[in-house]
Amino acid sequence: MAFLPVEQAPARINRSELAVPGSNSRFLEKAAQSDADVVFLDLEDAVAPDDKDRARKLVIEAINDLDWGRKTVSVRINATDTHYMYRDVVDLMENAGERLDLIMLPKVDVAEDVYALDMLCTQIETAKNRKKRVGFELIIETARGLMNIDAIAGASKRNESLHFGVADFAASMKMRTTQIGGPHPDYVVLSNADDNGNRDTYWGDMWHYAIVRIVVAARSHGLRPIDGPFGDFSDPDGYRAQANRAGVLGCEGKWAIHPSQVALGNELFSPSEVEVTKAKRILEAMEVAQKEGRGAVALDGKLIDLASIRQAEVLIATVEKLKAL
Numbered sequence: 028m029a030f031l032p033v034e035q036a037p038a039r040i041n042r043s044e045l046a047v048p049g050s051n052s053r054f055l056e057k058a059a060q061s062d063a064d065v066v067f068l069d070l071e072d073a074v075a076p077d078d079k080d081r082a083r084k085l086v087i088e089a090i091n092d093l094d095w096g097r098k099t100v101s102v103r104i105n106a107t108d109t110h111y112m113y114r115d116v117v118d119l120m121e122n123a124g125e126r127l128d129l130i131m132l133p134k135v136d137v138a139e140d141v142y143a144l145d146m147l148c149t150q151i152e153t154a155k156n157r158k159k160r161v162g163f164e165l166i167i168e169t170a171r172g173l174m175n176i177d178a179i180a181g182a183s184k185r186n187e188s189l190h191f192g193v194a195d196f197a198a199s200m201k202m203r204t205t206q207i208g209g210p211h212p213d214y215v216v217l218s219n220a221d222d223n224g225n226r227d228t229y230w231g232d233m234w235h236y237a238i239v240r241i242v243v244a245a246r247s248h249g250l251r252p253i254d255g256p257f258g259d260f261s262d263p264d265g266y267r268a269q270a271n272r273a274g275v276l277g278c279e280g281k282w283a284i285h286p287s288q289v290a291l292g293n294e295l296f297s298p299s300e301v302e303v304t305k306a307k308r309i310l311e312a313m314e315v316a317q318k319e320g321r322g323a324v325a326l327d328g329k330l331i332d333l334a335s336i337r338q339a340e341v342l343i344a345t346v347e348k349l350k351a352l
């Protein structure tokens with residue numbers, strides 16, 4: 028471990044992140060009442076080009092007029108390759124009140140995309156004497172974005188989280204799929220035949236590389252890695268599987284593209300009783316071991332050592348963060 032520690036982004040609970048179309052005032056009102064940890068009011072892909080101006084106004088009104096409770100409030104603006112982006116930033120930063128916590132930038136390709144947004148925000152915050160510095164959520168959803176992810180992750184002190192935009196990523200990569208996240212029946216491995224000629228089909232996770240890359244970049248820059256959308260909102264089991272595998276790999280939360288996915292995200296990214304009990308037992312056993320001058324011991328027939336303390340502490344730290352809710 029290096030002498031200088033990784034500087035951590037401001038701590039936020041980010042288990043569920045609800046996407047809300049900025050053009051629909053009824054959805055905006057419902058989002059304010061939801062149990063989502065973070066809501067992002069969308070000015071990008073959920074809003075048709077002809078509706079961008081109206082959506083921008085609705086989003087600003089919603090931020091200023093609705094009671095967002097304990098939620099983190101974010102707005103997904105349009106990408107830097109559109110002519111909507113500057114207007115999104117200027118109108119939002121000039122007119123939305125201090126309840127605005129984060130701006131989400133989609134399709135981040137290069138670190139300069141983040142620099143441009145940072146520059147605009149800094150100028151407007153100074154000009155308008157805004158008290159709260161807005162933070163950034165960055166969506167990694169292009170081949171180029173994934174290539175440049177380290178520079179992107181380190182491009183601004185405002186960066187808080189990296190998100191996996193699975194649908195745009197698939198499009199950018201020209202992957203053979205039209206679904207939003209989830210497994211693909213053609214992404215499988217067929218085992219060799221056994222003595223009776225039987226073969227097994229094992230489904231693979233076609234998103235594994237991208238998610239791991241995002242987690243590595245996020246963690247090495249002190250940011251939160253967040254898994255993106257799962258489009259089939261009538262398949263809670265599918266959502267669970269996707270969320271769990273992201274959580275196992277280190278993600279702190281997942282998008283909800285439908286209100287029914289919020290409770291799932293909150294549940295699946297909160298450590299379970301079983302996990303917490305196990306983590307506490309590891310810490311207790313290691314405390315005893317250390318008093319006896321031992322660095323490693325057996326617990327339930329398995330080796331635990333000083334790294335086990337660090338693993339257990341990560342879990343307990345998450346529990347403590349959630350207790351503060």
Ligand code: GLV
Pocket residue numbers: 133166168191192193194195196207255256
């Ligand atoms: C999200 O923006 C996605 O493209 O999946």
Ligand code: MG
Pocket residue numbers: 072133168192194195
């Ligand atoms: Mg996208």
